[in-house]
Amino acid sequence: MQVIGLTGSVAAGKTTVGALFREWGATVIDADVLVREMQRRGEPVFAAIVAAFGPGIVDAHGELDRGQLRGRILTDLDARHRLEAIVHPALDVRLRELVAAARARGDWIVIADIPLLFEAGDPAAYDGIIVVDAPLAERRRRLMDNRGFEASEAEQLIAAQLPSSDKRARATWIIDNDGDREALVLKARQVLEALQR
Numbered sequence: 001m002q003v004i005g006l007t008g009s010v011a012a013g014k015t016t017v018g019a020l021f022r023e024w025g026a027t028v029i030d031a032d033v034l035v036r037e038m039q040r041r042g043e044p045v046f047a048a049i050v051a052a053f054g055p056g057i058v059d060a061h062g063e064l065d066r067g068q069l070r071g072r073i074l075t076d077l078d079a080r081h082r083l084e085a086i087v088h089p090a091l092d093v094r095l096r097e098l099v100a101a102a103r104a105r106g107d108w109i110v111i112a113d114i115p116l117l118f119e120a121g122d123p124a125a126y127d128g129i130i131v132v133d134a135p136l137a138e139r140r141r142r143l144m145d146n147r148g149f150e151a152s153e154a155e156q157l158i159a160a161q162l163p164s165s166d167k168r169a170r171a172t173w174i175i176d177n178d179g180d181r182e183a184l185v186l187k188a189r190q191v192l193e194a195l196q197r
Helices: 014-023 031-038 044-053 066-075 077-105 136-145 151-159 164-170 181-196
Strands: 002-008 027-030 109-113 128-133 173-176
Touching: 002 014, 014 027, 014 109, 014 128, 014 181, 027 031, 027 077, 031 044, 031 077, 031 109, 044 066, 044 077, 066 077, 066 151, 077 109, 128 164, 136 151, 173 181
Parallel strands: 002 109, 002 128, 027 109, 128 173
Antiparallel strands: none
16 A cells, blocks of 8 residues: 655645545545644643643634634744644654554555645655645735735745745655646646556
């Protein structure tokens, strides 16, 4: 079984590519979904985050105030490192469990969709890395138009990740999302076919 890392710059289209791979029969593990599950009230990761950042990080419903937490880690490098030290070891354990389950089922490929694979993960743990990229101006536009971020917050999100050039240099495959959806589908299909070969 192949285990492939899928990553890319924020708002480059990585989630869309992951959904295509899932549609075509790959087992896709979405790290963002796992993290949201681990950060729910009652989970050990939730408790550790509240202990590290204080009860003010919890919203009126008793859940993690993700917007407030994001604002903290974008402007405070120490806070970002504290959060990563809590989340990433737990995420790594869960990823390993899900990969082992896929192997036991006899799945032919696992695509691990991990936004911060190069920044906080272990690229060497994968049989190859797919990087989805898009022009900087387009990523900035998507963050503001599609996700509702202010320009300054979009810039902070972009700056919090490694530059695209660094990710591209370490990729096994690059999918440039610089055209329409049809073009993206074709490029993603070509990568999957290469993996099948």
